[in-house]
Amino acid sequence: MLLELDGARVLFDPFISPNPRAAHIDIHGLKPDYIVLSHAHEDHVADVVAIQKSSGAKVMAIVETAAWVGRQQVPESAIVSFNFGGTVQTDFGTIKMVYALHTNCAPDGQYAGVAAGYVLKSGGKTLYFAGDTALTLEMKLLEHVGIDWAFLPIGGHFTMDVDDAITACKLINCKRVVGIHYNTFPPITIDTQEAVKKFADAGLELHLLDIGDELSLE
Numbered sequence: 438m439l440l441e442l443d444g445a446r447v448l449f450d451p452f453i454s455p456n457p458r459a460a461h462i463d464i465h466g467l468k469p470d471y472i473v474l475s476h477a478h479e480d481h482v483a484d485v486v487a488i489q490k491s492s493g494a495k496v497m498a499i500v501e502t503a504a505w506v507g508r509q510q511v512p513e514s515a516i517v518s519f520n521f522g523g524t525v526q527t528d529f530g531t532i533k534m535v536y537a538l539h540t541n542c543a544p545d546g547q548y549a550g551v552a553a554g555y556v557l558k559s560g561g562k563t564l565y566f567a568g569d570t571a572l573t574l575e576m577k578l579l580e581h582v583g584i585d586w587a588f589l590p591i592g593g594h595f596t597m598d599v600d601d602a603i604t605a606c607k608l609i610n611c612k613r614v615v616g617i618h619y620n621t622f623p624p625i626t627i628d629t630q631e632a633v634k635k636f637a638d639a640g641l642e643l644h645l646l647d648i649g650d651e652l653s654l655e
Contacts, residue, residue, distance in 0.1 A: 438566075438588065438617065440654075442559040445470040445529035449566055449588075450481035451488050456621060459648045465491040470528060474498040475568025476541040477505055477549035480621065486511060497525065499534065501550030505543045521553065530559035535579065537570035539596065556582060562654065564588070565609060569618060572601035576608040584611040586654050590618035591632060591643075592625030599632045603639050613642045615652065 438449045448469035453459045464484050472485055472494045486509045489496055496506050496516050503518035519525055524533040532555050539552035556579065557564045565579060565587040589605055590596035596618050597605060606614060614636065619627050629645050636643035644652055 438615075439467060439469065440557075440564070442529035442557065445527065447471045447473060447529065447557075448488065448494070449473050450475055450568070451484040452480045452482070452621075453484050454487075455480075455483050456648075458621070462649060464488050468492045469494045472496045473532070473555060473566070474502055474506070475537065475554065475566070476539060476552035477502045477543040478541065478569070479544040481569070482506075482544065485509075489515060497532065499550045499553045501548055502541070502543075505547055505549050508547075530557065532557045535565075536573065536575040537568050538573040538575075539569040539571065556584070562586070564654070565611065567605070567617075569596045572597050572605055574608070576605050579609040581610070584609055586613050586615065587611045588615045588617050591616040592619035592621075592627060594624040596625075599627065599635055603636060603641065606639070606641050612640065613644075615644045615646065619645075 440447045446469040453462050453464050464487055469492055489511050500518045500520050503516050507516055519534055521534050524531050535554045535556055537552040537554040541549045541552045543549045552569055554567045562585045563583050565584045567589050569590055589602045591599045591602045619625050633643050646652055
């Protein structure tokens with residue numbers, strides 16, 4: 438997922454070249470200013486090194502995942518390592534690391550810490566990127582943050598499913614959602630029309646984008 442925030446391009450969890458559905462995407466044309474990693478599973482970091490080298494982007498991640506990135510010959514000066522509760526000032530605003538409930542290791546089996554989510558503040562808006570996570574009561578801590586848009590996993594099997602994501606919306610007090618982590622491979626394939634209807638029945642907006650689609654977060 439690529440966000441354009443206050444003049445900066447922020448790319449989350451780049452899994453592009455191994456994904457047949459993203460065959461039309463040129464990873465070297467993305468040119469992000471920041472690459473943000475929720476964790477180091479292969480379907481989230483497959484292209485991080487190639488994109489960083491072609492763009493010079495800063496890579497932001499939890500300490501142990503950031504250390505793994507450094508061992509892939511990404512320059513130390515390009516890595517922003519932080520941890521839960523930490524807030525980092527960026528060119529687009531701020532990004533804070535928050536709790537996620539998911540496992541984590543690097544593609545080569547190395548220890549990579551634990552998974553994380555992020556709250557970004559930019560241009561007067563607050564965004565929550567949950568990454569890969571199960572439904573967790575810690576989301577309730579975000580209720581009063583004033584989240585305008587949430588990026589929530591909805592595929593089930595490895596993360597929250599649609600029903601749990603609806604519950605998560607109530608915990609974080611957010612009505613506008615972009616679905617992530619679904620339909621990439623068979624275990625997380627969902628009925629998208631049913632998902633949109635379930636959200637609508639709950640008084641929520643669910644936006645499901647095809648790879649390469651754009652959405653204005655007004």
